[in-house]
Amino acid sequence: MSFYIASSPxxxxxxxTAKLMxxxxxxxxxxxxxxxxxxxxxxIFQLSLAIAVALAxxxxxxxxxxxxxxxxxxxxxxxxxxxxxxxxxxxxxxxWVIVIGTLFAIVVVKHLFGxxxxxxxxxxxxxxxxLLISFPVQMTAWMPPTGLASxxxxxxxxxxxxxxxxxxxxxxxxxxxxxxxxxxxDAVVMATPLDHVKTxxxxxxxxxxxxxxxxxxxxxxxxxQWVNFAYLLGGLLLLQQRVxxxxxxxxxxxxLSICAILGSIFAPDLLPxxxxxxxxxxxxxxxxxxxxxxxxxxxxxxxxxxxATLIGVLIYVIRSYGGYPDAVAFAVxxxxxxxxxxxxxxxxxxxxxxxxxx
Amino acid sequence: xxxxxxATSKLWSFPGGIHPPERKAPANMTxxxxxxxxxxxxxxxxxxxGEPGELCVAVGDYVLKGQPLTIPGVDNGLxxxxxxxxxxxxxxxxxxxxxxxxxxxxxxxxxxxxxxWYPRQPIANIDAISQREVLQHLQAMGIAGLGxxxxxxxxxxxxxxxxxxxxxxxVECEPYIVSDDRLMREHAGEILAGSLxxxxxxxxxxxVIAIEDNKPEAAAAFxxxxxxxxxxxxxxxxxxxxxxxxxxxxxxxxxGGEKQLIQILTGKQVPVRGLPADIGILMQNVGTAFAVxxxxxxxxxxxxxxxTITGEAVHQPxxxxxxxxxxxxxxxAQSGFRAQEKKQRVIMGGPMMGFTVTNLQIPVxxxxxxxxxxxxxELAPAEAEMACIRCGACEIAxxxxxxxxxxxxxxxxxxxDGLKQHNLADCIECGACAYVCPSQIPLVxxxxxxxxxxxxxxxxxxxxxxxxxxxxxxxARLEREKEERLAKHKKAxxxxxxxxxxxxxxxxxxxxxxxxxxxxxxxxxxxxxKAQQDRGVEPAKSEQKDAVAAAVARAxxxxxxxxxxxxxxxxxxxxKDAVAAAVARAxxxxxxxxxxxxxxxxxxxxxxxxxxxxxxxxxxNS
Ligand code: SF4
Ligand code: SF4
Numbered sequence: 001m002s003f004y005i006a007s008s009p010x011x012x013x014x015x016x017t018a019k020l021m022x023x024x025x026x027x028x029x030x031x032x033x034x035x036x037x038x039x040x041x042x043x044i045f046q047l048s049l050a051i052a053v054a055l056a057x058x059x060x061x062x063x064x065x066x067x068x069x070x071x072x073x074x075x076x077x078x079x080x081x082x083x084x085x086x087x088x089x090x091x092x093x094x095x096w097v098i099v100i101g102t103l104f105a106i107v108v109v110k111h112l113f114g115x116x117x118x119x120x121x122x123x124x125x126x127x128x129x130x131l132l133i134s135f136p137v138q139m140t141a142w143m144p145p146t147g148l149a150s151x152x153x154x155x156x157x158x159x160x161x162x163x164x165x166x167x168x169x170x171x172x173x174x175x176x177x178x179x180x181x182x183x184x185x186d187a188v189v190m191a192t193p194l195d196h197v198k199t200x201x202x203x204x205x206x207x208x209x210x211x212x213x214x215x216x217x218x219x220x221x222x223x224x225q226w227v228n229f230a231y232l233l234g235g236l237l238l239l240q241q242r243v244x245x246x247x248x249x250x251x252x253x254x255x256l257s258i259c260a261i262l263g264s265i266f267a268p269d270l271l272p273x274x275x276x277x278x279x280x281x282x283x284x285x286x287x288x289x290x291x292x293x294x295x296x297x298x299x300x301x302x303x304x305x306x307x308a309t310l311i312g313v314l315i316y317v318i319r320s321y322g323g324y325p326d327a328v329a330f331a332v333x334x335x336x337x338x339x340x341x342x343x344x345x346x347x348x349x350x351x352x353x354x355x356x357x358x
Numbered sequence: 359x360x361x362x363x364x365a366t367s368k369l370w371s372f373p374g375g376i377h378p379p380e381r382k383a384p385a386n387m388t389x390x391x392x393x394x395x396x397x398x399x400x401x402x403x404x405x406x407x408g409e410p411g412e413l414c415v416a417v418g419d420y421v422l423k424g425q426p427l428t429i430p431g432v433d434n435g436l437x438x439x440x441x442x443x444x445x446x447x448x449x450x451x452x453x454x455x456x457x458x459x460x461x462x463x464x465x466x467x468x469x470x471x472x473x474x475w476y477p478r479q480p481i482a483n484i485d486a487i488s489q490r491e492v493l494q495h496l497q498a499m500g501i502a503g504l505g506x507x508x509x510x511x512x513x514x515x516x517x518x519x520x521x522x523x524x525x526x527x528x529v530e531c532e533p534y535i536v537s538d539d540r541l542m543r544e545h546a547g548e549i550l551a552g553s554l555x556x557x558x559x560x561x562x563x564x565x566v567i568a569i570e571d572n573k574p575e576a577a578a579a580f581x582x583x584x585x586x587x588x589x590x591x592x593x594x595x596x597x598x599x600x601x602x603x604x605x606x607x608x609x610x611x612x613x614g615g616e617k618q619l620i621q622i623l624t625g626k627q628v629p630v631r632g633l634p635a636d637i638g639i640l641m642q643n644v645g646t647a648f649a650v651x652x653x654x655x656x657x658x659x660x661x662x663x664x665x666t667i668t669g670e671a672v673h674q675p676x677x678x679x680x681x682x683x684x685x686x687x688x689x690x691a692q693s694g695f696r697a698q699e700k701k702q703r704v705i706m707g708g709p710m711m712g713f714t715v716t717n718l719q720i721p722v723x724x725x726x727x728x729x730x731x732x733x734x735x736e737l738a739p740a741e742a743e744m745a746c747i748r749c750g751a752c753e754i755a756x757x758x759x760x761x762x763x764x765x766x767x768x769x770x771x772x773x774x775d776g777l778k779q780h781n782l783a784d785c786i787e788c789g790a791c792a793y794v795c796p797s798q799i800p801l802v803x804x805x806x807x808x809x810x811x812x813x814x815x816x817x818x819x820x821x822x823x824x825x826x827x828x829x830x831x832x833x834a835r836l837e838r839e840k841e842e843r844l845a846k847h848k849k850a851x852x853x854x855x856x857x858x859x860x861x862x863x864x865x866x867x868x869x870x871x872x873x874x875x876x877x878x879x880x881x882x883x884x885x886x887x888k889a890q891q892d893r894g895v896e897p898a899k900s901e902q903k904d905a906v907a908a909a910v911a912r913a914x915x916x917x918x919x920x921x922x923x924x925x926x927x928x929x930x931x932x933x934k935d936a937v938a939a940a941v942a943r944a945x946x947x948x949x950x951x952x953x954x955x956x957x958x959x960x961x962x963x964x965x966x967x968x969x970x971x972x973x974x975x976x977x978x979n980s
Binding site for chain 1: 372373376378379533617621627628629630631632701702703704705707709710711712713714715716730732737738739740741742744745746747748749750753754757758759760761763764781784787789792793794795796797798800802803806
C-alpha cells in the first residue's frame with residue numbers, strides 16, 4: 001500500500017474560485033433578463049462577443065506570460081469581467097466598442113498588472129471608463145425601455161444595428177431610439193433617467209418638472225427600476241450563498257442613501273431623491289457585483305466598510321456635481337486607488353498584541 | 359482584575375473560526391473498546407519535549423506493567439514506562455510518531471499476556487505531603503498534557519503562580535475526533551476528581567470545565583458528576599465539586615485551542631510571547647485530568663489513552679483504549695481498516711491539524727488522539743493551487759486576526775522581515791484559512807515552510823554569533839597573554855633594578871653605620887661564612903661584577919675574621935666597619951638571590967594559572 005502524503009488541513013471547503021465565479025454569473029441572470037426584456041436583444045450580442053474576446057485575450061496573455069492557459073481559464077474570472085462590462089454598455093452600441101473595452105480590461109488592466117489577484121483596478125469598470133471617455137456618443141446611446149420605444153428593433157434589426165449600425169431597413173440607431181410622444185414633431189431621442197434629470201436640472205428646471213417626463217412612470221424611471229430590482233435580487237442571492245459579505249453593499253447603499261436623504265432635505269428641488277439614486281442607473285449592479293470584486297476591494301471587514309462608504313459618497317457627489325450622469329465606474333476606480341491606504345490602516349490587531357486596557 | 363466565571367457569566371467570542379462538517383458520528387456512538395494486547399509495543403525513549411532519559415533496562419529483561427524503563431535526565435523530563443508486562447526484545451531505531459517521519463531509539467516490548475503490575479504507590483492524602491512531592495509523583499508517573507504538545511504536567515503546574523482559574527478543556531473542536539467526548543461520557547467522575555486535584559495543586563480559585571455544545575451527553579455526565587461530588591459527604595479530602603463551573607461553548611473550530619478557549623471564557627488574550635499563567639489561567643485537557651486522578655488515587659502511570667479510529671476506510675469506527683506504544687496498524691486492523699484507494703491517506707490527528715503518515719508501524723504516543731483513514735470522497739485531496747483573488751475569506755476565518763493572504767504573498771517572496779512584522783509567529787496553524795480559501799492555496803504549508811526557514815536562519819545567526827564571540831574571546835585572550843608576558847618581563851626587570859638599588863643603598867647605608875656589637879659581629883661572621891659556603895655550592899651564575907664583589911667581600915670577611923679572632927678586645931672602628939660592610943654585602947647578596955628565585959617561581963606559577971583560566975574561559979565559549 002502506498003500512502004498519500006499531504007499537508008494539513010486535509011479538509012477544504014469545496015468552494016473554488018471557479019465555482020464562486022459561476023455563482024456570480026448565475027446571480028447576474030435576473031438583471032440580465034430584465035435588461036433583455038426592457039432594452040432588447042442587444043445585450044445578448046454584447047455578452048456573447050465580450051466573452052469570446054475575453055477568453056481569447058486571456059489565453060493569449062497567459063501564453064505570453066508563460067502560464068498554462070487551461071489552468072488560468074478555469075477560474076472563470078475572465079468571463080465574469082466580460083459579463084460585467086457587457087451589461088454596462090448600451091445594448092446596441094457597435095460591436096467594436098465592446099471588443100475594445102474587453103481587450104483593454106483583460107490585457108491592460110488585468111494582465112499588465114500581473115494577472116488575476118494583482119490588478120489594482122476593477123477591470124470591467126476601467127474598460128467602461130475608457131470607452132465612456134473615448135466614445136461618449138456610443139456609450140450614452142441607451143435604448144428607451146420597452147413600451148416607450150416607438151419602433152423597438154426586433155432580433156434581426158438589433159443584430160444589424162450591433163454589427164453595422166443600421167437596421168435591415170436602413171434606420172440608424174438615432175432613429176430607432178426615438179420615442180413615441182404622440183406627434184411626429186415631438187419625437188426626441190431618449191435619455192436615461194439619470195441623464196434626463198441631470199440635463200433638465202442643468203437647464204434650470206426643478207426636480208419635479210424634470211420628473212414630469214413620461215419615462216418616470218414608476219418610482220425611478222420605467223425599465224431601469226426593474227433592472228435595479230433584478231440586480232438587487234441577484235445580489236441577495238450572492239449574500240445568501242456567502243459569495244459576498246454584507247459589508248460592501250450595505251456600506252455603499254447606506255452611504256449613498258444618507259447623502260441622498262440629506263440632499264433632499266437641503267435642496268429638495270435641485271437634487272434627485274433617494275428613490276432615483278437607489279433604483280436608477282447602475283446602483284444595485286454596482287453595490288452587489290462591481291464594488292464587491294474581491295481583487296480590487298479592500299481586504300479586511302473594516303476596510304471594506306470604509307471602501308464601500310467611499311464609493312457611495314463618490315457616486316453621490318459625481319452624480320450631483322460631476323459632468324457625467326452616472327458615476328459608478330469613476331467612483332469605483334477612485335476607491336480602488338485608495339485601497340492600499342485603507343488596507344494599511346485597517347490591519348486587524350493580532351491575537352495577544354492588543355494593549356490590555358486595565 | 360481577577361477573572362470571575364460563573365455558570366451564568368457571559369461567554370465572549372473570538373474572531374474568525376469556521377464550521378467544517380463535524381462528522382463525530384458514528385465514532386462517538388459506541389463505548390470505548392479494549393482490544394486484545396498487541397503482539398508488540400514500540401516505546402520510543404523520547405515521547406515528549408526534552409532529552410530522553412537514561413535507559414535502565416536491557417534487551418532480554420522482563421518488565422512489569424508500569425515499570426519505569428528510563429530514568430529522566432537532568433532536565434526533569436518524564437520517564438517512560440512499560441505499558442504492559444513482557445520482555446524487552448530489542449532496543450533499536452524505529453519510525454517515530456512525528457510529522458518528520460524520522461526514526462528514534464525505541465524499546466520493543468513483547469507482551470506476555472499477563473498484564474502483571476509493577477508495585478503501585480497511590481497517594482492516599484495529598485494534604486499529608488508537600489506540593490513538591492505530589493508533583494514529583496506526577497512526574498514519576500509520566501503524566502503529560504494529552505491535548506496538545508505533551509508538555510509534562512508537573513512542570514506546567516510548578517511553573518504557574520497566582521492562578522485564578524483552572525480550565526479543564528473538554529472542547530474537542532476538531533472534526534472526527536471523539537476521544538475526549540467518550541472519556542467524558544464514561545469517566546466524568548474521575549475527570550472531575552483529577553480536576554479537583556489539579557485545582558488543589560495550583561491553588562486555583564476557580565475550576566471551569568468547558569465543553570462544546572455538540573456534546574450534550576458529555577455535559578450531562580459532567581453535571582451529574584459535579585452533583586454527586588457535592589452530595590457525597592466525605593470530609594477526608596475536602597475535594598468538592600461545588601466550585602466547579604460547567605461552561606458550554608458554541609461549536610466553532612478552533613474554540614478548543616488554548617488561546618481561543620481562554621478568549622471565549624474570559625474575554626482576555628494571552629499576551630504575545632506570554633503564557634496563560636501570565637493572566638492567571640492554567641489549562642489542562644480532560645484526558646490529563648483523568649490521568650492525574652489515576653496516578654494519585656491508584657498509583658498508575660500514564661500507560662494508555664483513548665484513541666479515535668475513524669474515517670470511511672475503517673469499517674468499525676470508534677474509540678479504544680490504546681496502550682502507549684501500540685503500532686497504529688494494529689488499531690486500524692482491529693477496527694476493520696481496509697485501504698480503499700491505491701493511495702490511501704492515513705492521518706495522525708484530525709483533518710484540520712493532523713499529519714499524514716508514511717508508516718503504519720509508528721506507535722501510539724501520549725498525544726495521539728485520533729487515527730483518521732478517510733476515503734478520497736469524504737476528504738478530497740487538495741486541488742491545484744490557483745492565484746489568490748484577494749477575497750479576504752481567509753482573513754475572516756483566522757482566529758488569530760492575522761492577514762493570511764498577506765502572509766502568503768510574503769512567504770512566497772521569502773520576505774522574512776515582512777513575515778515577522780505580520781506576526782507569522784502568532785499563527786497557530788489551525789488551518790481555518792486554508793479551509794476556506796477558494797483558490798485552494800495550501801496556506802498553512804507556506805507558513806510552516808516559512809517558519810522553518812526563519813528558525814533555520816535564526817540558528818545560523820546564532821551560530822555566526824557564537825563563532826564571532828569565540829573569535830573575539832580568542833583575540834582577547836591572545837592580547838591578554840601578550841600583555842601579561844610583557845608585564846612579567848617588566849616586573850622581573852624592575853625587581854632586578856630594585857634589588858640593585860637596594861644593594862647600592864645598603865652599601866652606602868652600611869658605610870655610614872655606627873658602632874657594632876661584638877655579638878652582632880660574631881653573628882655576621884657566621885652568616886658570612888655560610889654565605890660563603892652557599893656561594894661555593896651554587897653554580898656561579900651572577901654577573902662578573904658580583905663575582906668580583908663577592909671575592910672582595912670574601913677577602914674582607916676573611917680578614918675581618920682573622921682580625922676578630924686575633925683580638926678579643928673590641929675592634930677598632932675601621933676594622934669594625936669593614937666587617938660590617940662585608941656582612942651587609944653578603945646579606946644583600948643572599949637576599950637578592952632568594953628574592954629572585956622566589957619571584958621566578960611565583961611568576962611561572964601565576965602565569966600558568968592565568969593561562970589555565972583563559973583556556974577554561976575559551977572552552978566555555980566554544
Ligand atoms: S492557520 Fe494561521 S493564519 Fe491560518 S487561520 Fe489559523 S492562525 Fe490564522
Ligand atoms: S482566501 Fe485564498 S484567495 Fe481569498 S484572499 Fe485568502 S488566500 Fe487569497
